[in-house]
Amino acid sequence: MSRSLQANRLNMQAFAQDGVPLIETTLLQNMERLAQETQGLQPDSSVSWEARAELRPRAGADDEVWLHLQARTSVPLTCQRCMGAVETPLEVDQWYRFVSDEDIAMAEDDQSEEDLLVMEPQFDLLSVLEDELLMALPLVPMHDECPVAPVLRAGDSEMAGAAAGKPNPFAVLSQLKKKK
Template sequence: MALPKQVPPFQETSPCGKYQRLHAELVDPSDDLMVQWKAEGQRRSGADGAPVPWLNLTAHTRVPMVCQRCLSPVDVALDVDRWFRFVADETTAASEDEEAEEDVLVASRDFDLHALIEDELLMEIPVTPRHEVCPAPARFSAVDPDFDASENAKPNPFAVLKQLKPNEDK
């Protein structure tokens, strides 16, 4: 029996809370945040002509983060569109992954697609999330009026010493 060249896509929209590590990165996690994803398998001919399983994964979500410029909330789009090629073992994966354009994964019966989706979304989080244009100007000063007021209220140590000096007018 010949294996099909194309496997029908599997897609789902699931709550962001299902992905605990991603959920922990959010500034304001809510139950209505959703992750949309689609996984589609293919069999392609390998170098030796034998069929090789491939997976195309696309995923999208918008997550609340903190803008690193103005420190206010910003919604960040996370978009994944990646191809994965499956190999038989870790040794093959390690040797082929460096040279391959696609990501190389080990085929396994206990493959966790949701963990792969979460890993890929986590890698899409920008190092410094920020607005294209911040809604309010960023503050570039760390002036604290209370701190300045307490500094001004302290007596000058030289003025205190001057009071201890004997009066020379006598």
């Protein structure tokens, strides 16, 4: 079985001891949550990523497992100005430290600068990769300069015509003032 098939069920301790990086390309259509955020993916759209794990010595205890995850891709999102597709580059460059259980992760989370993950017998690296790509999405995707000028409209044209027939409320007030 190839290593690429094991990215969703890695033994992180063995991966760190091995010391060999995992360099892969994954189709974006296989990342369902990320695909839902896009404006239609090309069948060959993919993310290139690399994961390196290492053991770091710790005084008076077992070595710590650390993971460095890097990824790069581009996804079509909906421009919030013109509502057209805008190719948005996404990059991930993140370090993680593994801890033995959730209680330790919660206790150390506020004091640590790195992200903490809980050591699991079969770690899903692809899920963490998808999470990081989702967090890298911009809050408001937009073109620097939209290829088609956006149509700005406050309401229907029927409403605009109806509003034109109503008198200006300030004009009515001004008439009341003149009567005194």
